Amino acid sequence: DSGVTQTPKHLITATGQRVTLRCSPRSGDLSVYWYQQSLDQGLQFLIHYYNGEERAKGNILERFSAQQFPDLHSELNLSSLELGDSALYFCASSVAAVSTGELFFGEGSRLTVL
């Protein structure tokens, strides 16, 4: 158990809908990273937050947004969903502000868009 909690574990929804994925980092970790893993794209970096502030953006679509709250949990919002958004979404946390140390991954949220 990494100590990172992601909910929901599974989510099935329709095209055009909006979903929110939630991540609670390990106790004491201030950094949260979001990744998307689909079969044909590998593990894609989406965004990194540290202590409530955005630190880096990757290949995150405009239809996606994220935030980190004062209690350090983070949410990834996916809107106007398309079939291609079906993927595993991972959250990872670390204590450091920079990506020079180990990340601890949650078990992921599996999103299926029908």
Place this chain on the structure above:
Amino acid sequence: SQQGEEDPQALSIQEGENATMNCSYKTSINNLQWYRQNSGRGLVHLILIRSNEREKHSGRLRVTLDTSKKSSSLLITASRAADTASYFCATDAGSSYKLIFGSGTRLLVRP
């Protein structure tokens, strides 16, 4: 696009044999990490090697880093069926705030 590319994409070996996976990356880095992922599960950190290090060991794992060739290798010695998983390299791509993963090597260890 991916920062790192693993080679081979898939590897099948017999239990007891050694497994070697390679990772090549494109930009300068501060460090390189290796992670393991069991099917559909979260990634687990294995080892981190800094840009000024050339080799690192952890149990049955040996990692090398050649910054002049922008490449790293992960060696798993005396493999076990439980080592069956996907293995990913990850680098900061010189960013400090990103960790970019390669496409992974799928390792199958046959009992």
